[in-house]
Amino acid sequence: SQQGEEDPQALSIQEGENATMNCSYKTSINNLQWYRQNSGRGLVHLILIRSNEREKHSGRLRVTLDTSKKSSSLLITASRAADTASYFCATDRVGANNLFFGTGTRLTVIP
Amino acid sequence: EAGVAQSPRYKIIEKRQSVAFWCNPISGHATLYWYQQILGQGPKLLIQFQNNGVVDDSQLPKDRFSAERLKGVDSTLKIQPAKLEDSAVYLCASTDRMGSKSSYEQYFGPGTRLTVT
Numbered sequence: 001s002q003q004g005e006e007d008p009q010a011l012s013i014q015e016g017e018n019a020t021m022n023c024s025y026k027t028s029i030n031n032l033q034w035y036r037q038n039s040g041r042g043l044v045h046l047i048l049i050r051s052n053e054r055e056k057h058s059g060r061l062r063v064t065l066d067t068s069k070k071s072s073s074l075l076i077t078a079s080r081a082a083d084t085a086s087y088f089c090a091t092d093r094v095g096a097n098n099l100f101f102g103t104g105t106r107l108t109v110i111p
Numbered sequence: 112e113a114g115v116a117q118s119p120r121y122k123i124i125e126k127r128q129s130v131a132f133w134c135n136p137i138s139g140h141a142t143l144y145w146y147q148q149i150l151g152q153g154p155k156l157l158i159q160f161q162n163n164g165v166v167d168d169s170q171l172p173k174d175r176f177s178a179e180r181l182k183g184v185d186s187t188l189k190i191q192p193a194k195l196e197d198s199a200v201y202l203c204a205s206t207d208r209m210g211s212k213s214s215y216e217q218y219f220g221p222g223t224r225l226t227v228t
Binding site: 033035040041042043044045048088090097098099100101102103104 | 115144146151152153154155156159166167202204215216217218219220221222224
């Protein structure tokens with residue numbers, strides 16, 4: 001079964017606006033990762049946040065992690081049309097040795 | 112460096128036929144994964160190899176799916192016989208992390224889109 005659930009399922013914003021996506025999970029994790037998938041392509045790793053970290057930045061990306069609430073958020077600032085894609089969170093669950101992906105958020109950035 | 116290669120990119124078959132997918136991971140990556148991604152869902156792990164050994168195949172429908180990585184490099188995933196519900200994108204991924212208790216970033220290939228009619 002899939003570990004994470006992202007919300008919203010779909011998000012449409014204007015270019016230049018910020019986009020926030022959320023991920024909830026159910027079990028203890030070692031780390032949580034965010035991936036992007038452009039239409040018809042493979043997934044690309046964006047950022048990894050460890051269970052003992054609360055916030056991480058990478059360029060226009062900001063990820064937060066709240067292990068007490070078992071949730072994470074991905075913020076994309078100053079969005080661009082090229083950010084249009086599906087975004088997935090993936091959890092590295094304690095005791096497992098692979099990733100469990102959520103259902104994804106489909107982001108559309110309108111030029 | 113070259114990325115993860117997969118072929119074919121697209122495949123259309125009739126139910127009960129057989130199909131095979133091929134994956135070449137990034138050079139030097141010991142760990143290889145096969146995922147199934149049904150439309151509108153996230154990838155689901157089918158099988159994980161470390162070198163030529165299977166680490167996890169608990170989600171692989173072994174009555175019809177098989178996979179091998181004989182020399183610890185390339186891998187093939189086979190479905191025999193295919194069912195309508197096997198229509199999906201099959202993704203291969205690799206990582207250079209091994210022997211670790213934590214998973215790290217995975218590098219994905221472009222996937223093979225399978226349509227079973």
